[in-house]
Amino acid sequence: MSQSPLRVAHLIHSLGPGGAENVLVELAAAADAGGLDPVFLGLSPHPDPVHARTLASLGFPVVQLELDRWDPRAVTRATAVLRGYQVQVIHTHLKHADLVGALAGARLKVPVVSTLHVIEDAPATRMARYKRTAGLLGRRRFATRTLAVSHSQMRWYQQLSGTTEGVEVLPNGVADPGVPDAADRARIRAELDVPDDGLLIGSASLMRPEKGHHLLLDAIARLDPELPVTVALAGDGPLRAELESRVAADPGLARRVRFLGYRDDVPVLLGATDLVLHTSLADALPTTLIHALAVGVPAVATDVGGIPDIVTPETGLIAPTEPAAVASAVQKLATDPALRTRLGAAGRAVFLERFEARGWVERLRAVYDRALAGR
Template identity: 60%
Template sequence: MSPSPSIPAGGATPTIRVAHVIHSLGAGGAEHVLVELADVAGAAGLEIVVIGLSPVDEPVHAATLRAKGVTVLQLELARWDPRAILHVATALRRHRIDVVHTHLKHADLVGSIAGRALGRPVVSTLHLIEDAPVGRMATLKRRLGVWGRRLATTTIAVSSAQASWYRELAGRADTVVLPNGVAAPGTLGAEDRATVRRELGAGEGKVLAVTASLMRPEKGHALLLDAVERIPADAGIVFALAGDGPLRAELEARVAATAALRDRVRFLGYRDDVPALLAAADLVVHPSLADALPTTLMHALGVGTPVVATRVGGIADIVTPDTGVLAEPEPAALADAVVALAGDRARRTEMGAAGRLRFERRFSSAVWSAGLRAIYEDALPAR
């Protein structure tokens, strides 16, 4: 029997207790989503418990969530260990959970079975648009994830493109589109902005273009460098690349060996001040080859910096013609879009203002948490 949400005295909105089940709590986009949610859950009448299934070398998000007052349970079980189902079910009972919310394939399977066994509604968020798996094991894992989500009451896609992909993959038409949200970025004063720009070599008369993402093949850094090579040196554009990842050494070697790139491309490594970098930029360039809903572009809208991005995945759900430019994922198109926007300051100013408005209406964490609350209420039995 499913418990009723805790109803406070005085007719206030009842609190819904939600267990978020995820494969682990190391660094990663899906894991960071829970950190964003922790800051706004209370205002939406949500109390969250986070269950990490498997160990990870640096569980950075577990520490962050605990610091925010969130109850975090780390099961420390090997990936796909069937005992996780019993442990999760025990935690759901102990913490009197109303709704189970799962993230990523492993947790989708474990959380869905445990939740349904106890009569709790299950919500699953998709975080990726996956290519066809290679090999039998990868195929089996994807099938298990799809099967687990079939037990869910609701499956959330974070973009319309992701929803279309999943409907075709799973043969289900009941996927709900709700983009994740992020906290409103802080403002950057004129003096701080000037300091950041000087540090990046974007002095007077230069246009600063920032890219912030993990350096993995699908993020398109090689495409970006191909585009930069096509941009005339007298365009006066400095490209700053924030992020780390397996391709960083290869990309740095290419830049160091190429005269057309050496003086215009900066590698910043991992940064914990990405919103400030985006606010200091004249434009944000996102050359991804596949992306469900990149958080960087939400932050770009929030700080009022226009975007040049590739027309792939869910990017078009974020970047509209009044907030940025979408280009086909090929070097000439990307280069032309960057040059055109870099040379049009008035257009950049208009796009920045439109971006801030779009952020508040569509991608703020408050809008997102309210949307989650509505989905949970629909999934719960009548009160």
Template identity: 50%
Template sequence: MKVAHLVPTLHPGGPETGLVDLAEVAPRAGLELMVVALSTTSDTTQVSALRRRGVPVAELGLAPYDPRAAGRVARALRERGAELVHTHLPHADVVGAAAALRMRVPAVSTLHHIENEPADRLDRLRRTARILARQRFMARTVAISRTQREWYRGLGGPAGDIVVLPDGVVDPPPVDPAERDRVRAVLEVADGEALALSTAPMRRDAGHELLLDAVELLPATSPLTVALAADGPLRPWLESRVAASDALRDRVRFVHRGQDPAVLLGSADLVLHTSASGALPTALLRAMAAGVPAVATRVGGVPEVVTSATGVLVPLRPGPIADALAALATDPDRRARLGTAARERYLAEFEAVGWAQRLRGLYDEVLA
């Protein structure tokens, strides 16, 4: 089955990286993927990763809200013989619905976020346009968590055509013990210390300020090193704050750009996720796949991933986050139990092959 995935752009990010995971396992579900991006990105990481997996990629170089977009997309998909269009993220939903209508093929939309309230009238109009496009032209709207489905229904979204279908991630290869030791040595993790890893992009909505507030509250004797990976516009500010604080400077490390995320996860003892929102954070799915327990804020769909059996849920306050970190830092047996349970749940519910097969079932239903 030929399925075209439409995205606004292919810069590194959660939904875009998810397409790489899907491409890895799609043939095992009988799916032939193609990916079309409305705009062009200077970062070719995702494009290269998709092409290495045999997925045709087209970047159309369109400006936002270009009136030619639907026609250009329809032409690109028709040339590639797409049987179904699957859209991701705002704007791609509207354009994809119009393009699928022109092609007379069905369309499916995945919701990836629980959005904040619109900032102004224009934002409200755009959100309304996306909802109407899904209501009128999408055969199904996919929510990635039950919490997200209820949020969307509250906006007046379609009730009967929303299906909950959580994302999945590819099972990572085991990390070589020597490589794990090397990573921990570079991050200056002492023997007997635990390593907590945050892989959230360094931007305002990812919760790094709360994370640092919590780390500053840790007792000086707590055997914990905190590593901040990823990148983003907030990195210079975060580096300045850490440098200005004795409590942070001795404990927080910034991971060098380009480090393999799978190796980082395999080198960590726990994952720290302090975002104020999230429908179903991919970072937590990847932690589960690596068998690493998480300390995560109780927001959005996070409790559908992290439970008391697989990690620790905390409120959006630095004190409880610090308490959870301090407790896990000194309890390797508990970390091992939580990590084992997280890995088992990942294999049962969030492994990428099962995800691809569930998508194939949805596509078959839509095309029937």
């Protein structure tokens, strides 16, 4: 039975590169599965609002307020935009938007849904703690539903807030890229000079401290030097120059590691790999690992945050955040093609059941409908 269109406004701090930002693109592409009619509102400027361009190219309304973070004018301006689009539900993403959206929703008497995208165990500064608390209070006071993207994040939020009332686990989804194309696989491996008997390891994440790139390099440095491995690091960020310098100064790493920068073809890239390596030190639900499931490529990943919701003994190998343990897991998977095939096939089945975008959007529509019914 078809559903009547539902106008949902998605508020986020900005529409530059990032995992939470990319979630909005995945949602937009599958919006019709839930009868959703989304509007996207970026609150603050970004030097490269790549996702704003993508969303606009898909034909969706995109508004960028261009206000600095935590500018109090954001509430009034956002409220005016949302009123103009006659939104029925407000969906917020990350702390700044949580607070702005909560206050705008109260003014408009519109239900607010908030997705938790990160796990913040110990904010480093007083201001960071204040912002976390402000987002928490905004959600508790005004959000009709709060969505945790993993069971680990649900437990973290319960410890932080003292309750799980109004909170449910709903993992994000990504579009099904289908089985990797042989021509794409061959092209990418040729671009990276992977020999015919070589192994390609892929990683895709922002180069920030919590993403664990130094741990990744520590592990790669411990691999058997005779193992024919090429490591492709997709992504950009504040640590990139430091990481490139480290690799350039180490002949063993320089021989193996390639820096690809920002990529808008991550599923295609990962589909050309033999295994995916993700060494986060903290991560709520990394999209890269969902992409790995989607293309049937097994992963080695660290045992943190929501990663065990994606990578299980049936779909990959989990390791503690210790270089030797990560290297051992990579070595095991790299030298056992039958194991890679078995884990990859199981991962593909898990993706279709739990993380495929159209099913995710249908479940999200049900959340919105419950929020409206319980208003």
